Amino acid sequence: MSDHKGLVLDETRKFHQEAQGSGEFIPGVTEIWPSGAVLDEDDRVALVEAALDMRIAAGPSSRKFESQFARRLKRRKAHLTNSGSSANLLALTALTSHTLGDRRLRRGDEVITVAAGFPTTVNPIVQNGMVPVFIDVELGTYNTTAERVAEAIGPKTRAIMIAHALGNPFEVAEIAQLAKDHDLYFVEDNCDAVGSTYRGQLTGTFGDFTTVSFYPAHHLTMGEGGIVLTSDLKLARVVESLRDWGRDCWCEPGKNNTCLKRFEYQMGTLPEGYDHKYIFSHVGYNLKATDLQAALGLSQLTKVDRFIEARRTNWRRLREGLDGLPHLVLPEATADSDPSWFGFALTVDPQAPFLRAELVDFLESRKIGTRRLFAGNLTRHPAYIDTPHRVVGELTNSDIITDQTFWVGVYPALTEPMLDYIVASVREFVEARS
Template sequence: MSETSLNGSPSADALRGQILDLVRQYHATAFPTRSFDAGRSAVPCAGRVFDEEDIVHLVDSSLDFWLTTGRFAEQFEREFARTFGVRHALLVNSGSSANLVALSCLTSPKLGEKRLQAGDEVITVAAGFPTTVNPIVQNNLVPVFVDVDVPTYNIDVTQLEAARSDRTRAIMIAHTLGNPFDLAAVSAFAKQHDLWLIEDCCDALGASFGGKPVGTFGDLATVSFYPAHHITMGEGGCVLTDRPKLKTLAESFRDWGRDCWCAPGMDNTCGQRFDWQLGRLPEGYDHKYIYSHIGYNLKVTDMQAAVGVSQLAKLDGFVAARRRNFARLDAGLADLDAFFLRPRATPGSEPSWFGYPVAVRPDAPFTRRDAVSFLNDRKIGTRQIFAGNLLRQPAYEGIPHRRIGDLANSDFVMNQAFWVGVYPGLSDAMVDYMIESFHQLTRVPSARA
């Protein structure tokens, strides 16, 4: 490719190369490595971890000025599906949207008797994140709340049979904080009763169960690329499936609800664009403008996807760092079991830890509130385990639902548990400072005043 244009000025390709070289220089200057100063530097519970190539990809995409889904989105979907070991990966604009699309596509009339209809029940957990449950409510379905096991913080599979009724049609639950739920038990239950299974993997990218990646057990799976997650594209999410029909339906709900499956910039891939007759439309109505679902526009921009392509190359290293930080923290807190309940991986799983969940024992000489306040004063970030017991949240007062038992463990999570970070941006010195701070909390009551 010529370095100059016909008029002797640098070519577009040459200029692009210069711009990207400058971006690399900019990264080195604008984002230097900073030393950790215990007690003064923040220890976040999560955050973006990026390098010069992530910014280069972002700027490279911006120079195309192709603002919607484009070449980077296509590349990411292809590479991400290969990474997960599934046939289809469908990018959307957030993990929450991924959950909405995944569940909504199961309401399609094109699924015949298998479609979810108003009043059907979906089994989920009470101690979860709102947007795992919200699509159930928004589709006029009935969530059936079961309790969680402590300290895996995942679904108590012994309650599955009690949760089932003649209206049960699906299960939609998340792998909590990167710790897989018991996929053997849940998958067997779903298969036995012919139920749809959606795995919310938004916190669990890179986790596995029985040597098989999470997200490959259910009919559909979802992932989030928010900055706090395992890889990021700022905002963004993905729907995964091995089933071509579900991929087409999910794509429809993501793309305005249209019946057409042509990619952007293409048309007539069905070979009969002007030969369709659906609904009460006139025969020959343009298939690109026929809508078979009540859909949305939930596509991701190509600039976001470009960051995702770069981040995906670092996924294995990110997961390894999370596991290393988790193990260091867990070993460092092992002598504090009189005060804290440490997390436990689900048997048969290899978690890809999103955070380190810890619960203050009810008989400890301090409360959960004391603990998080103490850590916050030492600039250590903490988070609740999502919404605690969702049924105690204002948004869920009065929603149609069923609950199994008294949800005692969900209340325990709400009252006693929190989590701290293990994300790749934490250094050994930061993790050691967290360990020291937990010990200080138990030794010096005056420090909690």
């Protein structure tokens, strides 16, 4: 059997090598994607090996990935999920647990977040019956500031939930301190920023909870997938329960009686000795990932440092190439940070002699992929117009982002000729109209 397996894996490597195209870049013909997974033959072999072993549910690879990723982000516990969106949902929902006593979040509580971003940082607030408090961001960094967060704290504020924008850290140390000073929970959405640092400390190490996504656009991928991390063992236990149907039992699939008293519990109004595997202490979900996904994640994790460095190098090449170009706001790293960039944002000055849409159309016509800065101002979307929320200050920059901002890619598959072509194309368009 092992000989047959080795044969299949050898053939998988050959198949991967034969399936690769020439890789030749033809300007204006080859598509330059803004993001995407970077997958090699080791990744393909990892997936095939997991399939051959029929690891179709969460299992050894999932536990191993959780352990390795927790160590990387210097957190005590990590729980793998089926998406980064689910990770955010679990993190905020865990803070409503009855096990937290008077510190639990309740319906009507306020949670501070930013207006310009991706919906899945905000949706868990709404889905749990709480009130998002929207604040503005800065142009250039596309992050909010500790000062804005401080101004938004009110008598009903109970938590802060913010994402690092395009891999660029917000003032996370100062905001974590604000949370501590005001006895607020802090959920740090690190989905775009694996490997970023602020004041020499890894992002994802500041909050009560940290979340990460493994969607193909992100720093490492499982296809789908996400993770929730914390160093608070009580919170970790709640996340595990919520992720796994809300059950009270912590046995892994296929295991029994890990606690050595499976038939000795009495909880709720159940009869004494009710099987602990079927006692439910939370209204939960099934948001687990599979071992197939985790096997790919483990392979990707061995390359993540190389991916991060490529993102930084690619961002610098674009930044240096476009420096000094008029009518564009170029991106800037937050002070005291070293971002692991997700994308390269460009904002067209509202007074420019051309429209953002014209520049985007020009780039797209040259096969250079672009993306908006996600939702722009979320308060202007149909989903949130009638949703109870509070706004602190003007959302001027969020509106400018909605109208004027887009980004191009820096992900590791982009080559120097591709990046130089992006620079040359942007320069050609702007200089012809200046």
